[in-house]
Amino acid sequence: MAALQRQPMEAVEEIVPGARSLLLRLRRPLTHREERDISGRECADPVGEAASEVEIEVDYDGEDLEEVAQLTGLSREEVVSTHTGQSWTVGFCGFAPGFAYLRGEHDRLRVPRRTTPRTRVPAGSVGLADQWSGVYPRRGPGGWQLIGHTDRTTWDLRREPPALLHPGAVVRFVDRRA
Amino acid sequence: MIVVEQTGPLALITDRGRPGLAHLGVSASGAADRTAYDLGNRLIGNPPRAAAIEVTAGGFQMSVDTLTWIAVTGAPTQVRVNATPTASHTPIVLEPGDTLRVNAPPLGLRNYLCVRGGLRCPRTLGSRSTDTLSGLGPPPLRQGDRLEVGVPSKDMPGIDLVAPNQPRKELELDPGPRRDWFTDQAWRRLIGTAWSVTNECDRVGVRLSGARLSRQVDGELPSEGLIRGAIQVPASGQPLIFLADHPVTGGYPVIAVLTRRDADHAGQLRPGDEVRFRARHRP
Numbered sequence: 001m002a003a004l005q006r007q008p009m010e011a012v013e014e015i016v017p018g019a020r021s022l023l024l025r026l027r028r029p030l031t032h033r034e035e036r037d038i039s040g041r042e043c044a045d046p047v048g049e050a051a052s053e054v055e056i057e058v059d060y061d062g063e064d065l066e067e068v069a070q071l072t073g074l075s076r077e078e079v080v081s082t083h084t085g086q087s088w089t090v091g092f093c094g095f096a097p098g099f100a101y102l103r104g105e106h107d108r109l110r111v112p113r114r115t116t117p118r119t120r121v122p123a124g125s126v127g128l129a130d131q132w133s134g135v136y137p138r139r140g141p142g143g144w145q146l147i148g149h150t151d152r153t154t155w156d157l158r159r160e161p162p163a164l165l166h167p168g169a170v171v172r173f174v175d176r177r178a
Numbered sequence: 179m180i181v182v183e184q185t186g187p188l189a190l191i192t193d194r195g196r197p198g199l200a201h202l203g204v205s206a207s208g209a210a211d212r213t214a215y216d217l218g219n220r221l222i223g224n225p226p227r228a229a230a231i232e233v234t235a236g237g238f239q240m241s242v243d244t245l246t247w248i249a250v251t252g253a254p255t256q257v258r259v260n261a262t263p264t265a266s267h268t269p270i271v272l273e274p275g276d277t278l279r280v281n282a283p284p285l286g287l288r289n290y291l292c293v294r295g296g297l298r299c300p301r302t303l304g305s306r307s308t309d310t311l312s313g314l315g316p317p318p319l320r321q322g323d324r325l326e327v328g329v330p331s332k333d334m335p336g337i338d339l340v341a342p343n344q345p346r347k348e349l350e351l352d353p354g355p356r357r358d359w360f361t362d363q364a365w366r367r368l369i370g371t372a373w374s375v376t377n378e379c380d381r382v383g384v385r386l387s388g389a390r391l392s393r394q395v396d397g398e399l400p401s402e403g404l405i406r407g408a409i410q411v412p413a414s415g416q417p418l419i420f421l422a423d424h425p426v427t428g429g430y431p432v433i434a435v436l437t438r439r440d441a442d443h444a445g446q447l448r449p450g451d452e453v454r455f456r457a458r459h460r461p
Contacts, residue, residue, distance in 0.1 A: 013198065014197050014198055015200070016201065016427065018400065019401045019427075021400070021402045022403070025200075025403075092201070092401070093201060094203050094401055094425060094426045094427030095426075095427070096203055098202065098203055100203075138313075157302065157314075162202070162303070163202040166202060
């Protein structure tokens with residue numbers, strides 16, 4: 001994606017990163033040369049734009065903190081220190097404007113989604129699901145395990161750019177009470 | 179100035195949407211039936227991205243306070259100027275004080291009420307479209323809303339009438355990115371049987387009921403990009419056609435994708451319709 005953003009192709013109208021894929025929406029069919037060009041683009045640098053690091057302060061008072069402790073075999077304090085003790089990288093955005101799927105450095109906090117999703121998750125809720133962590137940009141339904149909340153807004157139309165997080169950005173969570 | 183007198187079940191401001199922001203989780207949105215929206219703007223000499231009103235299942239009524247040209251496209255329907263019935267798919271001039279009403283189409287679902295000069299309201303991320311999934315853009319229209327109209331920039335094309343694009347219920351598709359997650363029997367069922375449009379039918383997507391589409395690959399799909407017209411099959415085995423307000427990524431496999439033209443026809447499907455699919459290319 002970074003290679004395509006640095007040197008855009010006229011035929012590509014939209015780039016949609018996924019967990020392990022890139023979707024290119026085209027304005028028109030590609031020529032053979034353009035197809036070869038895309039295949040040849042450097043994929044060595046997955047982070048792309050200068051890896052900006054964002055610090056997000058969290059109150060670790062989520063409703064599912066105890067459940068996550070049980071599922072991972074860690075104590076509540078260890079869940080928090082494991083969340084804050086690793087850096088998280090934005091893999092892709094989806095689900096809602098400004099919602100970034102964050103990939104951690106290891107699997108120690110890997111937990112399944114809740115069997116029953118909530119109809120209302122408050123904005124700023126910090127959650128875990130599968131190999132991802134994320135911050136809900138606005139109130140809405142959600143099935144992730146909630147471990148805390150932040151006052152940081154991840155989506156704000158009055159800001160330029162409106163999204164706090166973009167693919168490749170690096171996030172560190174900080175325990176506000178530490 | 180346009181005054182909204184009645185909205186019907188749902189009336190929204192729409193244009194060509196806000197493509198290019200999917201990497202931030204923002205869907206392109208825009209008119210659900212682009213062919214109809216584009217035609218409406220051309221009929222009254224508007225530039226291609228002029229904002230219009232997307233009317234769902236009729237019931238929309240408005241009045242104007244200055245001379246205003248409009249056109250109604252989409253599913254063929256009856257349009258009334260004051261008490262006089264007139265046709266969709268033709269330019270109509272409204273005198274100050276006139277009332278225009280768009281009745282519910284007998285077939286199909288959506289109409290585009292295009293206004294010469296385009297509707298003017300603040301843009302969000304470059305577009306005036308209402309995205310019903312994320313909430314971006316202006317809120318749905320309400321009774322009493324006053325809409326500003328822009329200044330025309332081009333001449334009228336001088337066309338009196340265009341043939342309406344009749345709603346079609348046999349839609350063309352191509353194999354999707356995860357066709358290989360499904361059995362050959364599932365593909366034959368997709369293109370060989372009739373599907374029923376359920377009540378879960380809105381700008382995000384159209385859920386169908388019918389034969390069960392079975393997978394031959396187990397396990398979860400890592401979330402990947404979606405486009406308008408994608409036919410996704412969730413755990414239920416019942417397909418879902420994504421429309422203009424689709425989420426940018428999805429975690430269920432896409433078995434097929436409608437052609438662009440037929441993705442517009444999908445924007446005219448309504449609950450109870452029977453729809454069939456046809457592969458664009460013979461294998």
